[in-house]
Amino acid sequence: MLARMTGMRLERLRADHADAVLAFERANREYFARSVPDRGDAYFAGFAARHAALLAEQDAGTCHFHLVLDGSGALLGRVNLVDVEHGEAELGYRIGERAAGRGVATAAVLEVCRLAAAGYGLSALTARTTSDNAASMAVLRRTGFTVLGETVIGDRPGVRYRRGLTG
Numbered sequence: 001m002l003a004r005m006t007g008m009r010l011e012r013l014r015a016d017h018a019d020a021v022l023a024f025e026r027a028n029r030e031y032f033a034r035s036v037p038d039r040g041d042a043y044f045a046g047f048a049a050r051h052a053a054l055l056a057e058q059d060a061g062t063c064h065f066h067l068v069l070d071g072s073g074a075l076l077g078r079v080n081l082v083d084v085e086h087g088e089a090e091l092g093y094r095i096g097e098r099a100a101g102r103g104v105a106t107a108a109v110l111e112v113c114r115l116a117a118a119g120y121g122l123s124a125l126t127a128r129t130t131s132d133n134a135a136s137m138a139v140l141r142r143t144g145f146t147v148l149g150e151t152v153i154g155d156r157p158g159v160r161y162r163r164g165l166t167g
């Protein structure tokens, strides 16, 4: 299955990605809201300022944001590392409906793990998902994350994960 995603690549978030990211979030708003909290109208209304704020955080080194692109440069999803501290960061991702179920998230997470170690010098990643997000739990399991324990996300039960990046 991963072979089908050979053309996938990550691109570090830039200012000129704004239009593509906004279009992606609009197109997938209802789809994402089925499994993660909706971003809310304010996100879309204030998108330009938020995009600039993300880039400022990235420049400060506390986050690393990436687009997941296919071989022709179409935006398939996003994979992000936030709260960089003490050599660790929290992983987050979302793959658009058009590309669902083709191993894109799995390939993107494996690639960001490689980049986190080799490019950003991180030694571990953490992640969290709600317990009813079977696809996300499958992605984390298949990419080498292990369960740390239970948590609460919003008002829903969730699971905490961790993956070392050495070796």
Ligand SMILES: CC(C)(COP(=O)(O)OP(=O)(O)OC[C@H]1O[C@@H](n2cnc3c(N)ncnc32)[C@H](O)[C@@H]1OP(=O)(O)O)[C@@H](O)C(=O)NCCC(=O)NCCS
Pocket (backbone or CB within 6 Å): 001, 031, 032, 035, 036, 093, 094, 095, 096, 099, 100, 101, 102, 103, 104, 105, 106, 107, 128, 129, 130, 133, 134, 135, 136, 138, 139
């Ligand atoms: C979760 C998400 C990233 C998965 O993306 P994806 O590219 O479809 O993931 P992959 O194809 O790499 O792998 C998904 C796996 O979950 C499985 N899966 C998908 N839906 C499932 C479901 N409802 N129940 C059980 N397993 C499911 C798939 O079968 C696949 O496993 P398999 O290849 O062994 O069959 C995507 O659905 C998404 O962005 N959802 C909305 C946002 C979100 O939930 N983000 C994560 C927050 S923690």
